[in-house]
Amino acid sequence: MTTPLPPGLQLPADLVAVVYFCHVCEGKHTYGRDYVTETGGLPTACPNCSTPFVQEDRVLRVEADTFEGLEAKKRDLFAKRGRALPGRPKPDDPKEIKKQRIHGLEEELRRLRGGEDSPGVRLGP
Incomplete structure (x- = not known):
């Protein structure tokens, strides 16, 4: 049984993780459902460089996502930033x-x- 997400966050009920790609240090940071339920919210800044996360740029991973679907979300985010995906899979x-x-x-x-x-x-x- 999954724990319910805090109300007011506007996240899907089948959320597995929230992924942020920092636009400054280029770090990838993944926060699982447990983090969101335990803290009652989403992270606000990159743990590497303390740059505030752009909440609209987060990638939501849900239970129904496939590897290809996640790659498409990531590709869309990088395209929105005007950058190509890192070359090494x-x-x-x-x-x-x-x-x-x-x-x-x-x-x-x-x-x-x-x-x-x-x-x-x-x-x-």
């Missing part, structure tokens, strides 16, 4: 996600250290 295998993250961090370290094949970060004049 999430793999099914959790180990592959970890490998991608490690590879990205290694690339960033190489760039920051100023490897031979990358310009690196220039400090000072």
Whole structure:
């Protein structure tokens, strides 16, 4: 049995989660139904950068949503902002996600250290 949502929030009864994509730090933040019922409301600011969330930009995930439906909602939000979706889809295998993250961090370290094949970060004049 699901707990009822607080009245006055104008959310669907079959809500599973509310997803915010911060327009400043580009973080994805998901708040489940339990968060909404326990706090009695929706979050107001990004936990990473404290930028206020634009409530009209939230993506509501309901029980009937499919993966394709959620991707369409996300694509619509990014199009509304005049931006393209991030190019790297999430793999099914959790180990592959970890490998991608490690590879990205290694690339960033190489760039920051100023490897031979990358310009690196220039400090000072």
